[in-house]
Amino acid sequence: MAMSMTIACTGVLGRVAVYAPSRRGCVVKAESSAENNPVTGTSTPEGNALKDRVKSKQTAAAVYTPTLADRDTRTPHSGYHFDGTSRRFFEGWYFKVSIPEVKQSFAWMYSVEDPSVGSNSSASSLPFGELFQGMSFPGVGAQIMGADDKYLLQFDENVTKFWGSRHELALGYTFTPKGRVSPPMGEVNPQEFVNRVEEGFQVTPTWHQGCLRDNGKTDYAETxxxxxxxxxxxxxxxxxxxxxxxxxxxxxxxxxxxxxxxWQVCMAGGLSTGWIEWDGQRYEFEDAPSYSEKNWGGSFPLKWFWIQCNVFEGVSGEVALTAGGGRRGLPLVPGAYEEVAMVGIHYDGKFYEFVPWEGSVEWDISTWGSWKMSAKRDDYEVNLEATCDSPGCTLRAPTADLGLAPMCRDSFFGKLKLTIRNRSSGKMILDTTSDMCALEVGGGPWYNSWKTSARVQEPLKSLLRYSIDVERVFSPVPQLKPPGL
Known part of the structure; x- marks a missing residue:
């Protein structure tokens, strides 16, 4: 699922090679590079050199490094938030790689639901278990939306094989172990993973590997x-x-x-190197723009939208956009809801954040095909417009009453125009476009366009304006630090 952000690799694009398997091994099906003429498609000496490297299989290799706790880009809420209670709970993660040279993207969506129920023999062994048994949906889901908006789903109700680091972005699951070996219950080196896991995954801020097999239970998407x-x-x-x-x-x-x-964006942007095998092709890439985020709680919002892009044209430097909004319930007020949204942009090392407790955020989202947002704060204003002609792909999301159910629609083929302007001087800070924008609508009902502005009620609006470093609060007593922080 999504609500996200990421980095644009502009100026110096990465490398990519696409292979199709054959009986003699891997045969080059297509290759491209940033040095190819973008208008005529004709090659240059640099592009020919890349082709020679591709044909000799001298592509860059992924390099594994163990997870470091003190990395510069670590965000709050990197860890797994499950606190051991029996309340309805899910946590979901989203990891994305975009390959501009072939105009394709891949996203992995992992989720764990009701781990307390799934780790016991029955829901009735928990407090009030019989009462809430019908509201529990234990399981681990792994979805992939890949090239050409195609789809894969693997799911298992057994949550005991899922592992997640309490304070770091690290998680994994084994659907099928190799032979009789025990599945990993923590981060392992890549070779050990290969030796112990037939089907499953492990992912950290700097490493991602796995193998998944579609379960054949999706009849509404091309799998x-x-x-x-x-x-x-x-x-x-x-x-x-x-x-x-x-x-x-x-x-x-x-x-x-x-x-x-x-909702937490864990990595607004990164550069990834490695390979993906998908739908009979092998994509090998170097310095491909990548992104990660997560959600956790009882269920997804009642209704939401999302705009995310990390590949832009006509701009130098690194650009990353994430925007999203939703209708969510208010705490301690049953049946009451509020509609909130935000826009976040990284550009040339600076972060431009537009949130409703520091300014205004407005949106006009159609049932499918058009996304418009504008936001202002004292010093800057942002405008973005996105459209999509692709029918998109239906994805699953954790819900309060159905578990992991088809609930949102996504595409990687959105067209986007993005501008940021300095309000006092009128200077245009950023003016750029993309044809690789990720777009989503979810929940409902979507009877017609959703046009409104974000509203945060008092006293919460004032509270959110305070800058409180929650992690620093717990630094003297790390043993009391809540899970997930």
Missing amino acids: VPIARWEYSTRPIYGWGDSGAEQKSTAGWLAALPVFEPH
Whole structure:
């Protein structure tokens, strides 16, 4: 699923090669590079050199490094938030790689639901288990939306094989172990993973590998039977200015179990190198723009939208956009809701954040095909317009009453125009476009266009304006630090 952001690799694009398997091994099906003439498609000496490298299979290799706790781009809420209670709970992660040279993207969506129920023999063994048994949906889901908006789903109700780091962005699951070996229950080196896991995944801020097989239970999307991948990532942006303390996407109140679901962009942008096997082709890439985010809580919002892009044209430097909004329930007020949204942009090392407790955010989203947003704060204003002609792909999301159910529609083929302007001087800070924007609508009902502005009620609006470093609060007593922070 999504609510996200990422980095544009402009100026110096990465490398990519696409192979199709054959009986003699891998045969080059298509190859491209940034040095090819973008208008005529004719090659240059640099492009020919890349082709020679592709044909000799001298592509860059993924490089594994263990997860470091003190990395510069680490954001709050990197860890797994499950606190052991029996309430309805999910946590979901989204990892994306875009390959501009072939105009394709891949996104992995992992989710774990009701781990307390799934780790017991029956729901009735929990407090009030019989009462809430019908509201529990234990399971681990792994979805991939890949090239040409095709889809893969693997799901298992057994949550005991899922592992997630309490305070770091690291998680994994084994659907099928190799032979009789035990599945990993923590981060392992890539070779050990291959030796112990037939079907499953492991992912950290700098490493992602796995193999998934579609379960054949999706009749509303074009599916791919099997996918394999292995790539390393060099994070560039977290969620904040480069070199500064990284921020909580939804403000410091995300440390409390209110305003669910919560949302955190873990890596606004990075550069990934490795390979993906998908739908009979093998994509090998170097320095491909990549992104990650997460959600957690009781379920997804009642209704939401999302705009995310990391590949832009006509601009130098690195650009990353994430925008999203939703209708969510208010804590302690049954049946009451609020509509909130935000826009976040990283550009040339600076973070431009537009949130409703510091300014205004407005949107006009159609049932499908048009996304418009504008936002202002004291010093800057942003406008974005996106359209999509592709029918998109239906994805699953954790819901309150159905579990992991078809609930949203996505596409990687959106067309986007984005501008940022200085309000006092009128100077245009950024004016750029893309034809690789990721777009989503979810929940409902979507009877017609959704046009409104964000409203945060008092006293919450005033509280969110305070800058509180929740992690620093717990630094003297790390043993009391809540899970997920």
